Amino acid sequence: MRLPVKFTTLGDEIAIEEREVDGLGCFDTATGAIAIHPAQHPVGKLITLVHEAMHVGESTLGFEIDHDYIEGAAFGVAAILIEAGAIEGLTSDDLRAFIREQQKGAE
Numbered sequence: 088m089r090l091p092v093k094f095t096t097l098g099d100e101i102a103i104e105e106r107e108v109d110g111l112g113c114f115d116t117a118t119g120a121i122a123i124h125p126a127q128h129p130v131g132k133l134i135t136l137v138h139e140a141m142h143v144g145e146s147t148l149g150f151e152i153d154h155d156y157i158e159g160a161a162f163g164v165a166a167i168l169i170e171a172g173a174i175e176g177l178t179s180d181d182l183r184a185f186i187r188e189q190q191k192g193a194e
């Protein structure tokens with residue numbers, strides 16, 4: 088993932104950067120900034136980015152998405168993008184390593 092990045096969605100500029108935050112990431116609706124905590128597995132960073140992008144969608148489109156849905160969908164979308172080879176530098180092996188890491192952490 089190459090950060091920082093800036094893009095515009097329906098008129099709002101969104102800036103994405105890596106920096107230390109509480110939790111894995113956050114979307115600040117006041118500044119339009121997404122922060123991704125740097126101390127996580129690269130697959131985790133992608134999942135966090137997709138997660139926060141869904142919060143951007145909520146803010147931009149003006150409705151709330153169930154947070155459990157966001158959690159599940161962020162993992163699913165990230166996994167599909169990795170498996171499809173759409174994410175430079177991340178492979179199926181990285182995804183499996185991340186899943187094993189999560190399962191060990193849950194034990």
Ligand SMILES: [Zn+2]
Nearest residue numbers: 138142154157
């Ligand atoms: Zn969230």
